[in-house]
Amino acid sequence: MAKAPTSRIDKLLSSMGYGSRMEIARLAKVGGITLDGVEMTDASQRIAVTPDLPARMQIDGSALDPVQGMVILLHKPLGMTCSHKDGGPLVYDLLPARWRRRDPAISTIGRLDKQTTGLLLMTDDGALLHRVISPKRHVTKTYRAHLARPLSGGEAALFASGTMMLEGEDKPLAPAKLQVISPTEALLQVTEGRYHQVRRMFAATGNHVEALHRERLGGLHVPGDLAPGQWKLLGADDIALIFKETPAV
Ligand code: URA
Numbered sequence: 001m002a003k004a005p006t007s008r009i010d011k012l013l014s015s016m017g018y019g020s021r022m023e024i025a026r027l028a029k030v031g032g033i034t035l036d037g038v039e040m041t042d043a044s045q046r047i048a049v050t051p052d053l054p055a056r057m058q059i060d061g062s063a064l065d066p067v068q069g070m071v072i073l074l075h076k077p078l079g080m081t082c083s084h085k086d087g088g089p090l091v092y093d094l095l096p097a098r099w100r101r102r103d104p105a106i107s108t109i110g111r112l113d114k115q116t117t118g119l120l121l122m123t124d125d126g127a128l129l130h131r132v133i134s135p136k137r138h139v140t141k142t143y144r145a146h147l148a149r150p151l152s153g154g155e156a157a158l159f160a161s162g163t164m165m166l167e168g169e170d171k172p173l174a175p176a177k178l179q180v181i182s183p184t185e186a187l188l189q190v191t192e193g194r195y196h197q198v199r200r201m202f203a204a205t206g207n208h209v210e211a212l213h214r215e216r217l218g219g220l221h222v223p224g225d226l227a228p229g230q231w232k233l234l235g236a237d238d239i240a241l242i243f244k245e246t247p248a249v
Helices: 009-015 021-029 097-101 126-133 155-160 197-204 236-242
Strands: 006-008 033-035 046-048 057-059 071-076 116-123 141-147 177-182 185-190 209-217 231-233
Touching: 006 009, 009 021, 009 046, 021 033, 071 236, 116 126, 116 141, 141 197, 155 177, 185 197, 197 209
Parallel strands: 116 209
Antiparallel strands: 006 046, 033 057, 071 116, 071 231, 141 185, 141 209, 177 185
């Protein structure tokens, strides 16, 4: 088995947002860092960075955060943005403050509009991020749209055609599946992540999306007990669900 990488305690904890190396050295000196119940008073000491470290290391009496490969499922609320460019409060503000200081940084996996709610993943794992957003993977995104006007009846065939063009674009949209729930509510499954894609698809049919919620990414869904603004850390089984077939709508 490959040997676990090692790191100085101060370097590791500082990259995880716990403070500057100097602050960590001070905390270690006063007994604020323990490993297997033993006080680590010298922060320059090297330790093996193993996946079980959070179960063995305590910082100020609390379990260490996950070290690497953190995957967060956020129930994105209305009015928060995924990008600094959009203005307004950021989805990152919902995470613990020290997570915003981590290196590698935590980023959103794809984006949702300010006025879209639902399943948003965030990670510090660049390889996973690229696997999820890669067009080759065809990860299905399922959206629930509430519409301003009743559906006309032709939308499902148009969206499924593989020939639908969005304004200003030169490549047709990949086929998308529509399930009509009521005259003004529908589920839409898309495999691409074009800019404002779902809103633009309905706009192209003369309709207007009044509310948009992402329910699923692949086989992963927003847990029923996760309120808007709340998040949870995902384990390997949940992460595998992203790449599983989505139940068809
Ligand atoms: N399509 C949109 O129009 N908006 C989103 O936030 C996601 C998909």
